[in-house]
Amino acid sequence: xxxxxxxxxxxxxxxxxxxxxxxxxxxxxxxxxxxxxxxxxxxxxxxxxxxxxxxxxxxxxxxxxxxxxxxxxxxxxxxxxxxxxxxxxxxxxxxxxxxxxxxxxxxxxxxxxxxxxxxxxxxxxxxxxxxxxxxxxxxxxxxxxxxxxxxxxxxxxxxxxxxxxxxxxxxxxxxxxxxxxxxxxxxxxxxxxxxxxxxxxxxxxxxxxxxxxxxxxxxxxxxxxxxxxxxxxxxxxxxxxxxxxxxxxxxxxxxxxxxxxxxxxxxxxxxxxxxxxxxxxxxxxxxxxxxxxxxxxxxxxxxxxxxxxxxxxxxxxxxxx
Amino acid sequence: xxxxxxxxxxxxxxxxxxxxxxxxxxxxxxxxxxxxxxxxxxxxxxxxxxxxxxxxxxxxxxxxxxxxxxxxxxxxxxxxxxxxxxxxxxxxxxxxxxxxxxxxxxxxxxxxxxxxxxxxxxxxxxxxxxxxxxxxxxxxxxxxxxxxxxxxxxxxxxxxxxxxxxxxxxxxxxxxxxxxxxxxxxxxxxxxxxxxxxxxxxxxxxxxxxxxxxxxxxxxxxxxxxxxxxxxxxxxxxxxxxxxxxxxxxxxxxxxxxxxxxxxxxxxxxxxxxxxxxxxxxxxxxxxxxxxxxxxxxxxxxxxxxxxxxxxxxxxxx
Numbered sequence: 277x278x279x280x281x282x283x284x285x286x287x288x289x290x291x292x293x294x295x296x297x298x299x300x301x302x303x304x305x306x307x308x309x310x311x312x313x314x315x316x317x318x319x320x321x322x323x324x325x326x327x328x329x330x331x332x333x334x335x336x337x338x339x340x341x342x343x344x345x346x347x348x349x350x351x352x353x354x355x356x357x358x359x360x361x362x363x364x365x366x367x368x369x370x371x372x373x374x375x376x377x378x379x380x381x382x383x384x385x386x387x388x389x390x391x392x393x394x395x396x397x398x399x400x401x402x403x404x405x406x407x408x409x410x411x412x413x414x415x416x417x418x419x420x421x422x423x424x425x426x427x428x429x430x431x432x433x434x435x436x437x438x439x440x441x442x443x444x445x446x447x448x449x450x451x452x453x454x455x456x457x458x459x460x461x462x463x464x465x466x467x468x469x470x471x472x473x474x475x476x477x478x479x480x481x482x483x484x485x486x487x488x489x490x491x492x493x494x495x496x497x498x499x500x501x502x503x504x505x506x507x508x509x510x511x512x513x514x515x516x517x518x519x520x521x522x523x524x525x526x527x528x529x530x531x532x533x534x535x536x537x538x539x540x541x542x543x544x545x546x547x548x549x550x551x552x553x554x555x556x557x558x559x560x561x562x563x564x565x566x567x568x569x570x571x572x573x574x575x576x577x578x579x580x581x582x583x584x585x586x587x588x589x590x591x592x593x594x595x596x597x
Numbered sequence: 598x599x600x601x602x603x604x605x606x607x608x609x610x611x612x613x614x615x616x617x618x619x620x621x622x623x624x625x626x627x628x629x630x631x632x633x634x635x636x637x638x639x640x641x642x643x644x645x646x647x648x649x650x651x652x653x654x655x656x657x658x659x660x661x662x663x664x665x666x667x668x669x670x671x672x673x674x675x676x677x678x679x680x681x682x683x684x685x686x687x688x689x690x691x692x693x694x695x696x697x698x699x700x701x702x703x704x705x706x707x708x709x710x711x712x713x714x715x716x717x718x719x720x721x722x723x724x725x726x727x728x729x730x731x732x733x734x735x736x737x738x739x740x741x742x743x744x745x746x747x748x749x750x751x752x753x754x755x756x757x758x759x760x761x762x763x764x765x766x767x768x769x770x771x772x773x774x775x776x777x778x779x780x781x782x783x784x785x786x787x788x789x790x791x792x793x794x795x796x797x798x799x800x801x802x803x804x805x806x807x808x809x810x811x812x813x814x815x816x817x818x819x820x821x822x823x824x825x826x827x828x829x830x831x832x833x834x835x836x837x838x839x840x841x842x843x844x845x846x847x848x849x850x851x852x853x854x855x856x857x858x859x860x861x862x863x864x865x866x867x868x869x870x871x872x873x874x875x876x877x878x879x880x881x882x883x884x885x886x887x888x889x890x891x892x893x894x895x896x897x898x899x900x901x902x903x904x905x906x907x908x909x910x911x912x913x914x915x
Contacts, residue, residue: 357911361854362845366830415910422907444798444820446830449844450856453798453820454909457806460778461903484820486771487759487799492779506770506799507761511825515761525766535769 306330308501322542331499331542333479335381336388336403339438343401343546349392352400354423356384357415362449370447377409385416386441389424391431395550397557398433400424404440406480411441413485414448418455418462421489425462434472434553435463439490442508443483456488463489472556474549477504477527477536495552496536497545498527504536599870602658608647608866611640644866651815653850654841657823659815660794661757664869666876668695668710668753671793674873675880676701676708682742684735688768691732693724693760694804696739701751702884707743709736709804710753713794726795727760730773733803737780744784747895749887752790752804757822759800774803781806782903785895789886791861791879792816792848793868808902809886810856812848813879814863818856819846856909859886 303312308330322342323332341347364370378384386409389402402424404411421437428435444452466473475493477486479502487506498504505525513520523529530536540548601609615636622629651659659665672679676699683690696709713726736752743750759770781788781804790807796818812818821829823841828834851857861882864871890898 362843364843366840366843418910422910446821446826446844449820449854450818450846450851451854451909453802454856454906456775456799456802457778457782457906458910460775460806461782461907464779464782482771484799487774487803488778489775491769491772491775504771505766506759506774507766511761512763512766516763520763524763529767533767533769535772 304332307332324542329500329541331479331501333406333440335407336383336386336405336438339403340388340390340401342542343394343436343549344390344392344399345394345396349390349401352389352391352402352420352424352427354419357419359416360447361415361451362447364447364449366447373409373447381405381408383408385414385420386411387417387420387424389420389427391427391433394434394546394553397550397553398431399436399549399553400428400431400433401436401438403438404485406440406442409445411439411485412443412445412452413441413455413459413488414445414452415455417445418458421459422462425466428466428471429469432469432471434474434557435466436474436476436549436553437463437489437493438476438478439481439485440478441481441483441485441490443485443487453484456484459489460492463492467492467494472553474552476545476549477530478502480504482506482508482525491535494556496538497548498530498536498539499545500527500539500541502527504530600662600664602655602662604647604655604658608640608643611636611643615640641865644870648815648866652838652842653817653844653847654823654838656815656847657795657817657841659867659869660813660817662794662867662869663715664872665794666868666872667715668712668755668793670715670872671753671876671879672697672699672708672710674876675883676706677703679708682735682739685731685738687731687734689729689731691724691729691735692722693726693728693756694732694736695723696736698742698748701749701880701887704749704887705746706749706751707739708751708753709739710793711756711800711804713755724760726756727758728756728800728803729760729762729765730768730770733759733773733777736804737777740777740780740784743786747786749787749789749890750784750807751883751887752788752807754790754792754796754801754805754818755794756797756800757795758797759803774799777803778806782906783899785899787887787890787893787898788902789883789890791883792818792857793879797822806902806906808890808898808905809858811859811861811879811882811886812851812857813861813868813875814848815867816848817841817846818848818851819844 302315304318306313306325308325309328311327323334360370386405391400463473473493474495475490477498481490481504503525509520527539531539615633618629618633679699681697695712698707711726712723714720714723788807789809790805792812794816798820823837824834827836827840848860861878864874868875
């Protein structure tokens with residue numbers, strides 16, 4: 277079968293003289309249906325395949341731009357912790373892997389966070405970039421999530437987290453595991469401040485990220501088809517020595533099993549988030565800010581208080597953690 | 598008769614010879630006391646030198662040793678009136694997580710542990726210490742019970758990790774672990790955690806987000822097993838030994854990284870050689886740590902626990 281593998285590609289490029297002015301990424305192949313998507317359509321449909329509805333993975337900066345009003349937000353910054361705490365080396369050093377991930381993405385690490393408005397509502401969004409070492413969680417992510425959570429508390433904003441991660445960053449050893457604890461505390465600070473904490477589970481959310489802050493939201497929204505779970509499918513198959521059923525660990529499977537509240541297509545995500553956040557931040561009538569008639573315009577810089585304490589006759593929340 | 602690990606071969610040979618001599622002398626003719634004494638001294642010396650410089654991979658093997666005392670051994674020895682409590686009140690009882698209440702040095706406590714089981718039948722029953730969601734949810738229930746009655750919590754960590762299976766995923770393994778960590782940080786009682794063997798990733802920290810985390814001298818605690826790490830990063834499971842070194846998973850490494858608070862010395866040749874002695878050393882350490890924590894009010898315990906873990910973001914080896 278050598279002739280199949282070792283055929284010589286006709287040198288079409290040289291024949292037609294195509295070159296510099298032709299960008300080579302005009303068309304994208306959908307990982308779902310293998311059909312080609314024109315790059316303008318990709319942008320237009322928020323990186324959802326118009327043929328099969330497959331939700332392509334997108335970077336954290338795109339996520340933020342997609343959700344804030346006019347795509348405008350203030351980036352949240354934090355001190356980047358000491359990189360490579362273990363001086364880790366596998367087939368390559370962690371320092372080198374980190375360097376190339378930074379060069380590839382232009383970011384310091386896998387988490388990007390911003391504060392801004394969503395339909396006028398104060399919101400902090402933190403999103404993970406799967407392209408940065410599989411969105412893995414190390415000390416930098418812990419620091420970033422904590423900074424974002426505290427920003428939400430300071431601004432009395434809703435906190436929206438959009439994970440996309442294979443789990444803990446092994447190269448940081450036990451310190452990456454400790455970030456599960458740290459991020460859990462971070463999101464609890466938001467919840468304890470009476471503010472909504474909403475998780476948008478995207479493809480993939482597994483391992484240490486799913487087993488910490490990603491599963492502790494007040495509301496869990498998942499993107500269609502996203503793989504969400506604790507153990508990797510290969511590990512499970514090795515354990516049970518069986519092939520996994522179709523659709524296992526997909527968003528729809530989690531919905532069926534009670535682990536997420538809703539599966540929402542990307543095109544409806546912003547409206548869904550804004551509606552939910554509005555209800556949670558502004559429970560009293562006449563405080564709507566979503567553009568409908570009963571609107572009360574927000575004054576510049578006005579911050580809406582979490583209204584729980586003002587609710588007349590509010591029953592205490594049943595004792596839970 | 599011991600179960601020997603690979604690197605204990607010279608020790609095994611010497612102890613085999615001693616055994617042989619003893620057998621011969623039972624015939625009554627030879628006086629072997631001198632010879633046996635000399636050889637025993639050699640064995641002790643060999644144990645000291647071997648166990649002083651165990652590699653991270655060797656420690657992993659010691660931590661997983663079948664004869665090592667397991668959670669129930671500690672509970673049976675250290676806890677009076679132990680009253681096991683079962684079930685998560687939602688789905689099932691998970692024998693991979695044992696727990697209940699009892700008296701430690703007279704004080705009522707709640708104890709929770711990963712149990713691996715000490716023989717084949719028990720190992721299967723306890724699912725080799727790999728908990729399912731119901732195990733973590735049971736742990737949450739017991740921690741909340743402790744909180745309600747102001748009882749200190751002791752956890753004994755010894756698991757290869759949370760169980761990776763279809764039912765576990767279907768019932769929300771990730772959520773169960775996440776929620777356990779959250780409950781650990783919510784309770785307002787003294788909370789001491791001891792890694793007695795293997796601290797396997799999320800399945801371990803679900804029970805170990807404590808005020809004080811103690812490790813046994815030859816225990817390990819890691820984000821992933823050396824085998825798992827080797828097969829992912831090296832794409833070669835045989836590189837586990839190298840991965841064990843790179844992961845910095847020994848008690849000594851974790852103390853250097855500021856992740857744990859104390860190390861309990863093990864008997865000569867590891868906890869599996871002198872089980873009761875190892876158990877009593879752990880008891881002494883728990884006693885000491887609980888006494889210190891007892892002075893703090895509930896809110897302070899809770900916030901100190903959080904502060905401690907929040908600081909674990911700027912660490913590293915010098």
